[in-house]
Amino acid sequence: xxxxxxxxxxGTTPRALRFYEQRGLLPPPVRTASGQREYxxxxxxxxxxxxxxxxxxxxxxxxxxxxxRLHLLTQDPPWRCxxxxxxxxxxxxxxxxLAALDAEIDRLAGLRESLARRAAGEx
Numbered sequence: 001x002x003x004x005x006x007x008x009x010x011g012t013t014p015r016a017l018r019f020y021e022q023r024g025l026l027p028p029p030v031r032t033a034s035g036q037r038e039y040x041x042x043x044x045x046x047x048x049x050x051x052x053x054x055x056x057x058x059x060x061x062x063x064x065x066x067x068x069r070l071h072l073l074t075q076d077p078p079w080r081c082x083x084x085x086x087x088x089x090x091x092x093x094x095x096x097x098l099a100a101l102d103a104e105i106d107r108l109a110g111l112r113e114s115l116a117r118r119a120a121g122e123x
Contacts, residue, residue: 006039010047
């Protein structure tokens, strides 16, 4: 399927598909004789996985670090990341992102507490 149809099937835009390809998250697709990109079901599923991971808070740079293993998440059943230890290779990406989220939650909780005290006239 051509880039417009593939993007629609994956719930994204042709621009995003080209961006994922440029960043190494999506392998270069097969090209037609006229040079147009051709995508199959495997590429569509991979784009869905990338979008899901980005929606969970991982960054493009995080995903670039494990792009060679993203296909494992398209299997049925999907491969599990396993460790959340920040020093554990590819799965360390998840651990680092969880730690960053925990730090942000702590920061926001403290900010909320300070604002609530000030609103109550306690500060």
